[in-house]
Amino acid sequence: MPVLNRFAPFHAIRLTTLAGVCAVALAAPALAQEPAEQAADAADPGEIVVTAQKRTENLQDVPAAVSVVSAAQFEQRGGVNIQSLQQLVPSLNFKDSATSLDSTLFLRGVGTINFSIAAEPSVGFVVDGVTFARAGEAFGDLYDVERIEVLRGPQGTLFGKNASAGVISVVTKKPGSDFGGYVEGTVTTDEEYKIRAAVDLPISDTIKSRWVASYAWFDGTVRNITLDRTVNGYERYGIRGVITAEATDNLSFTLIGDYRQQDSDCCAEVVGTLPAGALAGAVDGIDIKGDATRQIRQNTLTRTKEKSWGVSLQGDLDVGAAGTFTSITAYRYYRNYGIRDGDFIDTVYSQGGGFQQLDFGPQPSKTFTQEIRLTSPGDQFVEYVVGGFYYWAKQERTFQRDDIVCTATTLPPVAPGLTPCAPGSSTLTFPSAVGNFGSTFNNAALYGNLTFNISDSFRVIAGGRYTHDDLKAFNIRTASAVGGPGVLATAFDQRFKVKNDDFSFKAGAQFDVTDDLMTYATYSQGYKGPAFNVFFNQNLNQLDPLDPETSDAYEVGAKFRTADGAFTLNTALFYAKYKDFQANGFVQIGTPPNVSTVTQLTNAGTITTQGFEIESVIRPVRNFTLSAGLAYTDAEIDRFNITQPGQSDRHGEQLPLAPKWKGNVSATYTIETGGFADVELGGQVSLTSDQVSTLQEAGPVRNAITIDGYALVDANIALVDPNGVWRVNFIGRNLTDTSYATLITPGGPGGSYRYLLPRDVDRYFGAQLKYNF
DSSP, rough: OOSTTTGGGGOOOOOOOOHHHHHOOOOOOOOOHHHHHHOOOOTTTTEHHHOOOOEEEEEEOOOOOOEEEEEEHHHHHTEEHHHTTTOOTTTTEEEEEEEEEEEEEETTBBBOOOOHHHHHHOOOEEETTTTOOOGGGGSSOOOSSEEEEEEEOHHHHHHHHHGGEEEEEEEOOOOOOOSEEEEEEETTTTSSEEEEEEEOOOOOSSEEEEEEEEEEEEEOOOEEEEEEEEEEOOOEEEEEEEEEOOOSSSSSEEEEEEEEEOOOOOOOOEEEEESSSGGGGTTOOOOOOGGOOOEEEOOSOOEEEEEEEEEEEEEEEEOOOGOOEEEEEEEEEEEEEEESSSSSSOBBBBTTTEEEEEEEEEEEEEEEEEEEEEEOOOOSSSEEEEEEEEEEEEEEEEHHHHHHEEEEEOOSSSTTTTOOTTTSSSEEEEOEEEEEEEEEEEEEEEEEEEEEOSSSSEEEEEEEEEEEEEEEEEEOOOOOSSBBBBSSSOOOEEEEEEEEEEEEEEEEEEEEEESSSEEEEEEEEEEEEBOOOOOOOOOOGSSSSSEEEEEEEEEEEEEEEESSEEEEEEEEEEEEEEEEEEEEEEEEETTTTTTEEEEEEEEEEEEEEEEEEEEEEEEETTTTTEEEEEEEEEEEEEOOOSTTTTTTOOTTTTTTOOSSEEEEEEEEEEEEOOOEEEEEEEHHHEEEOESSSOOOTTTTHHHHTTOOOOEEEEEEEEEETTSEEEEEEEEEEEEOOOOOOOEEEEEGGGGOOOOOOOOTOOOOEEEEEEEOO
16 A cells, blocks of 8 residues: 555646745755764864865855765665665665666656667766766665765766766765774674775875775575575675875875676566466465565576776876866776576466576676866856866677477476476477677767856856767677567667767856855756667667757755754755657557567657755754755656557656655764763654656556555664774664565566565664774
């Protein structure tokens, strides 16, 4: 039963009715100051420093919607990853998948769902100034993080073309001047184990280093009856090193390297509804109850093996009155090898839909980026950030699909109407095909952002970015000797290329009403480059390039903060229209009677996202902090491109994975006992309203793939050494034991629906011990 049933009374809220409210006090959200850190900083307990505009600034002075999640918040929660970050930032949502390759981030209801190797995400992912080609490369645990900045709305001026909906920017900790570090271990009641350690090793007065290593193992949440084991767990480990060097008084370097490896039996989808007809017997023994299903019958272990490493070198040169010249050079390698049980049952049957299907193959990728920029000093009439950016990414995938199809058998039925098949006693065919496909992105850009300080309280903002895209792709597929489910009996050999140039700009104004209240209004254009629908079963109807996705976005807001930092209230009002939206649509291929419906990445049409965001932090006393965030997002289709007779333009339909309401409230209270340990009490409630899983037309299927609203309750109790040497944190996650899915998909056996389940689908507890030295 939904916790939040679409908040029907609020559906009439629209952008125009909120404009007057915004003029009074509303503006961009700013999430999350860490209570313990801020309490200790009596001089300015509310200050948060960010680099959202590629210069160091106080968050309250940035004329943009930015949420910040601090390292101390991670520590309170016992660690965090990108998936759980959506519980801390109301405008952020996450699409899970059987492999991280197809996982996607959404901001303000906008993201790209696709399986193409020649299309890019709408939400950029940046770590220490380095752009990742795929956010999935960082979907493991986040560790040694100083803060995460979530920039909402188009960020193309400073961050580039794959940031048409926003940017997740991760800033890690830098080496300290003295020797020291920590060791941390975590264990949970559902058999998750983590250990990590960090150490600062100064090499000289001018050269410092920091080294971090981590290992984690999780048993899983779902029982595979056939293989007699728990699945949807993982084993991963990694190491990261940072070296900073002050070459001269004006020149410094930062060298960062990391290596990560993961082997997970994740993420098998559970069959959440009963298959129709005889195939109901294929899931015999499973307690099927939607997202509360915890068992599967699969004879293949769905798993993912990942390896990634990267190195970056940043140089910063103080050039006097001109400012700071920065160069960031980076190279990254990422390899994902996936194995997927595509039939979701453990036996081949003679009944329709009773086939076996196995998908497997590697996808390696390489990325090189180079950025140079000049950032002016602050406190002058014209403040600027100007620079150039080059991005090269090459990805290639080898994908094999093997089927087993039975048309007749002499074996006896195992259930009413359900007959298994086996070699020697059945008529079997083995459709199989291999696809080798890939893409190469070349992107070059020049950008600039200017702030004119007209007076002490009024500023004008102007920025622009020129982008050149050069995309090449290929797809080679062997022919199958015979057609089968998801296997075309035709060979395919195609080459593709497209080029495009774009200029996007940003304009706005910022006004300080008082020393405590800043307001702003901006207009910005978003751009995501052309793409091709390159995937395993690409066909001759899918050869043309997709047009670039563009957007026009308006944002009005204000940021309020009391002088003592005890209260902040940041809100934003936004409206954005996206044209040539790149999304998976449904089309029919073939001629009657051999007609089938497939998904393909297309320029789906025009969409709009609008709404408001409010975030606040209250510190009524030194040891108590209350944080709250709320986002209302009305993301819907304006007009869907009609590709088949009888289709509608689908005006007004909700976009996938775009809940209209999300919110969270968290509190932390520290009791100073005066003894050997202080006591920290923390808790959080996060709410999400109904959302649909995919871009499916209204009807029974759309209703079936709707994820009901849900609420999650987390808490922690920590014993903290007053001297900061040790900390013991007891955590509880999903205390109300609320079961929910992150994705519901049709296409299971016998017309059933498949459910993807998150890590915290069940209640669990844990303990974390940290020792600082």
